[in-house]
Amino acid sequence: MPEGHSVHRIARQFEANFAGRTVSASSPQGRFTVGAAEIDGRRMLRTFAVGKQMFAEFEGDAWLRVHLGMYGAWDFAGDVSTTLGQTGEYSTRRPQVRIEDSRGETSLSSIGAPRRTRLRMAEGEQESELTAWPPEPVGAVRLRLLTDATCADLRGPTACELLDAAAVERHLAKLGPDPLVDRGRAAEERFVSRVAGKRTPIGILLMDQSVVAGIGNVYRAEILFRAGIDPHRPGSSLSEDTARGLWRDWAKLLKIGVEVGQMMTIDGLRGKRKADALRNRDDRHWVYGRAGLPCRVCGTTVALEEMQARKLYWCPGCQH
DNA sequence: ACACTATGAGTAA
DNA sequence: TACTCCTAGTGTC
Numbered sequence: 001m002p003e004g005h006s007v008h009r010i011a012r013q014f015e016a017n018f019a020g021r022t023v024s025a026s027s028p029q030g031r032f033t034v035g036a037a038e039i040d041g042r043r044m045l046r047t048f049a050v051g052k053q054m055f056a057e058f059e060g061d062a063w064l065r066v067h068l069g070m071y072g073a074w075d076f077a078g079d080v081s082t083t084l085g086q087t088g089e090y091s092t093r094r095p096q097v098r099i100e101d102s103r104g105e106t107s108l109s110s111i112g113a114p115r116r117t118r119l120r121m122a123e124g125e126q127e128s129e130l131t132a133w134p135p136e137p138v139g140a141v142r143l144r145l146l147t148d149a150t151c152a153d154l155r156g157p158t159a160c161e162l163l164d165a166a167a168v169e170r171h172l173a174k175l176g177p178d179p180l181v182d183r184g185r186a187a188e189e190r191f192v193s194r195v196a197g198k199r200t201p202i203g204i205l206l207m208d209q210s211v212v213a214g215i216g217n218v219y220r221a222e223i224l225f226r227a228g229i230d231p232h233r234p235g236s237s238l239s240e241d242t243a244r245g246l247w248r249d250w251a252k253l254l255k256i257g258v259e260v261g262q263m264m265t266i267d268g269l270r271g272k273r274k275a276d277a278l279r280n281r282d283d284r285h286w287v288y289g290r291a292g293l294p295c296r297v298c299g300t301t302v303a304l305e306e307m308q309a310r311k312l313y314w315c316p317g318c319q320h
Numbered sequence: 321a322c323a324c325t326a327t328g329a330g331t332a333a
Numbered sequence: 334t335a336c337t338c339c340t341a342g343t344g345t346c
Binding site: 070071073140142 | 334335338339340341342
């Protein structure tokens, strides 16, 4: 679920609903009690994402750093106003969180990873429980951030810690360029030169957050397929233009991902095919998760192997 | 009840 | 390369 696009969406959600507001913080699960107490009652100044990491600044030089890891998630409830799309990443298999906006209208949230529905009441439950505010925490909520109107629950992060500005800088310094943060030509050049100087397979370089921030296992496989590049090729074997193309395609896919709320890596679809792709994860990618199936382009069986303890999907027919 | 999986990454060996 | 941490959903017995 969380590659770079999700984290940018979540950061935007915090900007929309938490920035500038006083926030109460707690750790219902109990594993972040001290940190939550530290920011409880402070005003959140801003939130931004770099790669897969999110940083939220609170007044008084208190920074929250969150990394969702492989299955971390933020669930939002209450007023979740946003200009983002509402495509519904989890519409088919996961229940959504019902959102009531400031006008009292109800919609479904596709932000974060809604895993619980409040649409259905258990038998015998009171109506008041349905609309209780704040909602009862469900599952292992590491951190709950709450304003008068909006509730954000964090579960399963691989990192959740409080830092000062200097420590934030140290984390940022380790990260490679993120197309949504580093928009200039310099970022592109930084990526290109990092790739050109390494004999490491490009399939590994794309996953290295110090080379480029935000790409995960899905985007890695898809970007390389789209470029027709064998993941095993050393970075140094790619032409400068080819490396540049990878960066630009990542920038394009990331932008789509943030807008749509899904890793849509087969872009340009229309009509039924687009609808299918939005609804079914199986129709969304060229090679990711398609081991043993025929390549959508050439029919060659999509290969699967372990690379750095992660599953690598690619098409030996299309990628050289 | 238990086993296994996942869009991640740090650390030890 | 292997182990570790975090959580929830799915599949198997």
